[in-house]
Amino acid sequence: MKKLSIMMVLATVTLAAVSCGPKNPQQQEEKKAPKMLVVYYSQTSNTKAVATEIATRLNADLEEIVPVELYDGDFQATIERGKKELDEGVHPEIQPIAANVADYDIVFIGYPIWFGTYAPPVMTFLDQVDLNGKKVVPFCTFGSGGMESSCQDLIKAEPGVKVLDCYGVRAARLEAMPKEVEQFLVACGLIEGEYTPLGDFSEQQPVTEEEIAIFNAAVGDYPMMHAKPESVGSRAIPGGKEYFFVAVDLPREDNPDMPPMGPMKVYVTVLDGATPEFTRVVR
Ligand SMILES: Cc1cc2nc3c(=O)[nH]c(=O)nc-3n(C[C@H](O)[C@H](O)[C@H](O)COP(=O)(O)O)c2cc1C
DSSP states (O other): HHHHHHHHHHOOOOOOOOOOOOOOHHHHTTTSSOEEEEEEESSSSHHHHHHHHHHHHTOOOEEEEOOOSSSSOOOOHHHEEEEHHHHHHOOOOBBOOSOOGGGSSSSEEEEEHHHHHHHHHHHHHHOOOTTTEEEEEEEEEESSSSSHHHHHHHHHSSTTTTOOEEEEGGGGGGGGEEEEEHHHHOOOOOOOOOOOOOOOOOEEOOOHHHHHHHHHHHTTTTTOOOOOEOOOOOOOOETTEEEEEEEEEETTTTTTTSSSOOOOEEEEEETTOOOOOOEEEEE
């Protein structure tokens, strides 16, 4: 029973990529006691939960990015202001953080995904700091996805900075986050522990009725998702199976102004006996 529950917990780990660096003894040696800072922006505390988990596990310093003019707690107002800032390239003023980024070797940067990228207060932070020569580990929370695109944006915004693998979790799956963070940090070689590397997905094949049912069960209660799976690959994970669906957006009868956005990749885990869950969408 205990073994089964450990397997199930491990199975929730769906890291996009976790090869944060080679692990030969010399490099292990070099990694000893790097100074680590975890800095994050969070409007509704999801990213704060991840930041706190990472900082606690690493015994790293933790800093919050606080905009001078706070975003309204109202979701719609935040959407409007955030969209305007992104469209107009506005990087909102932020309070200075106490830590001196220059003192650190590894800087974790956390953010909520806003419109497929990192929220504007993080853009301001990046304007203000010099990350050259540091290792940067992005992490994020999101409604459905945006980890890959935001990390690409970060790499573009910070050419020459060593951006390591990213950790991201859906807001609806925060319960799975502590174990996933542990696995991520082990895979990065930053803490001790066991890590189970996952195999490759099988080749994409047309979906069967059973796989369509799995997809629908995983995304069914997520209102933003309106998609039809076309092909799928899968791989074993501890305690279950992970699916990688290629799906197409369907027109929305309820919102004709929102055109279909083309194909997307949808990752779904099915743990033995549990309801299928989607872990992230990549557009
Ligand atoms: C302005 C705004 C834009 C958002 N855009 C996206 C998005 O493009 N993709 C997505 O998956 N979630 C999106 N979300 C959902 C947030 O990423 C998600 O709720 C996140 O966990 C919030 O983190 P926080 O609690 O740290 O602020 C958006 C939320 C807001 C307020």
